[in-house]
Amino acid sequence: MKYFLDSAIIEEIKEAYNTFGIDGITTNPNHIKNSGKPFLKVIKEISDWAKSEGLEGLDKFPISVEINPHLNDTNEMIAEARKIAAISKNFVIKIPSTPSGVAAARKLEKEGIRTNVTLVFSAAQAILPAKNNALFVSPFIGWKESNGEDCKEYIRNIVQMYNNFNFKTEIICAAVRTPKQMVDCFVSGAHIVTAGLAVYKDSIEHPFTNKGLGIFTNAWDNTITE
C-alpha cells in the first residue's frame, strides 16, 4: 500500500514527504500550471529534490509526468516520452488511455521506459495497459463520484482482473478527493492512492478526536497528578 501526492508544488511535496512519508508523486498539466513555473523547470525541480533526499530511482520514488495532451499520434507520443524519461531516473511517463496512447505505452514499456496509463474511467480501459506491462494504471475516482457513480465495484473489478491473470501493473486510484474515497480504494484492493495534501491532512483528523482531547485535558486539569 502506497501514498502518492498529486501535486507539482514543491513546498507541498516537501511537507507531504516530511509529514506523511509519501511514496511518490503524480503530476498532470493542471498541477504544472498551478505551480506557476515552466514545465521543464518544475519537473526538474521535483526530480532534484528527490535526489537530494536520497530517493533517486523509480524503485525509490516514482514521479509521474504527463506528455503533451495535444499529441495524438503514437510515434509523436513515444518521441515526447523518450525526451521526458531521459531527464530523470524517477520519471514515469503518463500516457492517456486512448488507442494511440495504449499503443505508445506498449512500445515504451518494451524499450524500458515505464508508463502510467491515465485518464481511465472504466474497468475495461484498465485491461490493455496491464496486458502490455504498464507500471501503473490510473483509474480516476473523484470525477466519477462527482458524477454520482460509486467507484467501489469499478476498482474491485480491476483488482480482480489483475489477480486473475497475475498482472504486475499497480493500480493508482487517482483524483481521490476525500478520506472516505481513500478508504474505499484501499478496501477494494488498490495498491496506491494519489491525492492532494488536504485529503491526507483530513484523513488523520476527526472532530471526536478533538472533542476527546478537550474532555481528557479537562480531566487532567482536575486530577491530582503529583
Ligand code: E4P
Ligand atoms: C492522477 O494521476 C491525476 O494527476 C489526478 O488525480 C487528476 O485529477 P485532478 O487534477 O482532477 O485531481
